[in-house]
Amino acid sequence: MKLRRSERMVVISNYLINNPYKLTSLNTFAEKYEAAKSSISEDIAIIKKAFEESGIGEIETVTGASGGVIFTPGISDEEAKAVIEELRDRLSESNRILPGGYIYLSDLLSTPKILQSVGRIIANAFKGNKIDAVMTVATKGVPLANAVANILNVPFVIVRRDLKITEGSTVSVNYASGSSDRIEKMFLSKRSLKPNSRVLIVDDFLKGGGTISGMVSLLKEFDSTLVGVAVFAENAQEKRDRMTYKSLLKVSEIDVKNNHVKVEIGNIFD
Amino acid sequence: MKLRRSERMVVISNYLINNPYKLTSLNTFAEKYEAAKSSISEDIAIIKKAFEESGIGEIETVTGASGGVIFTPGISDEEAKAVIEELRDRLSESNRILPGGYIYLSDLLSTPKILQSVGRIIANAFKGNKIDAVMTVATKGVPLANAVANILNVPFVIVRRDLKITEGSTVSVNYASGSSDRIEKMFLSKRSLKPNSRVLIVDDFLKGGGTISGMVSLLKEFDSTLVGVAVFAENAQEKRDRMTYKSLLKVSEIDVKNNHVKVEIGNIFD
Numbered sequence: 001m002k003l004r005r006s007e008r009m010v011v012i013s014n015y016l017i018n019n020p021y022k023l024t025s026l027n028t029f030a031e032k033y034e035a036a037k038s039s040i041s042e043d044i045a046i047i048k049k050a051f052e053e054s055g056i057g058e059i060e061t062v063t064g065a066s067g068g069v070i071f072t073p074g075i076s077d078e079e080a081k082a083v084i085e086e087l088r089d090r091l092s093e094s095n096r097i098l099p100g101g102y103i104y105l106s107d108l109l110s111t112p113k114i115l116q117s118v119g120r121i122i123a124n125a126f127k128g129n130k131i132d133a134v135m136t137v138a139t140k141g142v143p144l145a146n147a148v149a150n151i152l153n154v155p156f157v158i159v160r161r162d163l164k165i166t167e168g169s170t171v172s173v174n175y176a177s178g179s180s181d182r183i184e185k186m187f188l189s190k191r192s193l194k195p196n197s198r199v200l201i202v203d204d205f206l207k208g209g210g211t212i213s214g215m216v217s218l219l220k221e222f223d224s225t226l227v228g229v230a231v232f233a234e235n236a237q238e239k240r241d242r243m244t245y246k247s248l249l250k251v252s253e254i255d256v257k258n259n260h261v262k263v264e265i266g267n268i269f270d
Numbered sequence: 271m272k273l274r275r276s277e278r279m280v281v282i283s284n285y286l287i288n289n290p291y292k293l294t295s296l297n298t299f300a301e302k303y304e305a306a307k308s309s310i311s312e313d314i315a316i317i318k319k320a321f322e323e324s325g326i327g328e329i330e331t332v333t334g335a336s337g338g339v340i341f342t343p344g345i346s347d348e349e350a351k352a353v354i355e356e357l358r359d360r361l362s363e364s365n366r367i368l369p370g371g372y373i374y375l376s377d378l379l380s381t382p383k384i385l386q387s388v389g390r391i392i393a394n395a396f397k398g399n400k401i402d403a404v405m406t407v408a409t410k411g412v413p414l415a416n417a418v419a420n421i422l423n424v425p426f427v428i429v430r431r432d433l434k435i436t437e438g439s440t441v442s443v444n445y446a447s448g449s450s451d452r453i454e455k456m457f458l459s460k461r462s463l464k465p466n467s468r469v470l471i472v473d474d475f476l477k478g479g480g481t482i483s484g485m486v487s488l489l490k491e492f493d494s495t496l497v498g499v500a501v502f503a504e505n506a507q508e509k510r511d512r513m514t515y516k517s518l519l520k521v522s523e524i525d526v527k528n529n530h531v532k533v534e535i536g537n538i539f540d
Contacts, residue, residue, distance in 0.1 A: 009279060010279055013283045051280070112420045166375070167374075
């Protein structure tokens with residue numbers, strides 16, 4: 001398909017946006033759009049400048065025979081802060097408080113625009129780390145893991161709290177649920193994670209940390225390595241063993257009686 | 271931010287790709303990039319041509335005071351067929367057969383690249399319909415619903431088979447599970463779907479159709495309307511009441527004894 005330069009740049013931009021973290025040779029573009037490699041190289045230079053100036057992300061050029069370009073999606077601190085501040089305000093809405101001191105999050109974690117921004121923020125916070133897969137626990141963590149995996153262009157892995165026949169052979173570990181007073185099991189399909197993977201764990205809401213610890217134990221069973229932990233929100237009132245994680249939001253007070261919840265920005269910018 | 275024309279086109283393309291189905295006025299771009307509205311209009315014309323010629327999607331211009339441009343992602347029949355044929359081949363791999371005649375799908379439904387393509391194919395199959403939300407049932411349908419919702423830029427709604435405290439008030443309906451010999455309950459959080467919504471139902475694997483019928487009953491409870499049903503794969507051997515749906519793949523034979531599975535292209539192109 002032969003295109004004019006301006007059209008070619010639009011189409012190459014689209015390709016890069018939809019193929020993050022993937023090395024593509026300039027020849028691929030040159031052949032596809034019937035253009036000289038030098039022209040493609042000039043196109044990329046303009047796209048790179050536009051992407052970087054507007055905070056869309058970075059384009060890296062790898063030289064050599066097996067070289068090409070890689071697009072790494074980014075988000076400016078300014079944009080990330082604006083997104084998180086808006087989420088803080090929405091999470092602070094009093095009608096989110098549920099009996100038992102829980103907070104209703106499902107609407108936020110099922111809106112594509114929010115998920116995409118959150119995915120970019122979390123992926124950006126682990127930039128520079130090699131990540132092979134994103135792990136979470138069913139059900140509420142799934143859209144979040146999906147969003148981060150979309151940006152990193154790697155598969156996501158869903159740990160389950162129940163045994164499903166459609167998962168085939170599984171590996172299970174015990175974990176302390178709730179306030180550590182109940183021991184439960186979590187399961188991961190044997191074929192869902194390759195050994196020696198480098199894994200980013202994400203979850204929607206961090207309370208006691210038992211679920212995260214359980215997933216970390218599972219990683220050992222799969223001879224895999226933890227790259228880091230990111231949560232959408234953490235409950236700051238909860239006691240938990242020392243663990244390292246990044247949170248977008250921090251719920252510092254839930255007052256069920258007066259229907260008031262206090263939410264702050266998490267530690268992601270620390 | 272003042273940009274050169276070529277850079278501006280790259281940045282506007284990125285915006286449109288990330289904001290499908292959203293009406294944006296040309297003034298928004300004109301102000302943001304400090305350019306004349308007539309220049310933006312010319313940019314859009316070039317982007318439109320590039321998007322349409324390469325099957326990225328369509329750009330519609332709405333005239334008038336509240337006008338602007340809307341990007342509708344698309345996929346060419348050729349690309350859609352290539353994606354589905356590859357999925358058919360992968361689904362036909364003999365090591366996917368699980369005891370009981372189930373097929374392991376989780377790896378396909380947790381790979382962002384596959385999900386994005388499948389999302390585009392399903393969204394494209396319902397093009398021209400007004401859709402307010404995508405509904406599915408936890409857990410395996412979630413990434414699929416998420417993918418379709420991403421393209422349509424609408425929220426997705428997760429029906430559960432169990433009651434979770436974090437969902438608040440729920441509405442429940444009964445449905446026939448498995449081969450209609452067991453009646454179970456499914457639940458939807460009251461605040462997760464607005465009344466009078468037009469809903470697209472998606473699911474990973476269609477067997478007897480009980481789950482889909484359950485979701486259709488739930489729609490009535492929410493005074494909402496069914497736009498259509500799309501499934502990743504259907505089991506063609508299963509008997510089910512007449513229902514209208516679109517399937518990407520059709521499993522026509524599962525021979526557990528000889529470890530053989532036969533998969534064909536579903537009815538999505540019919």
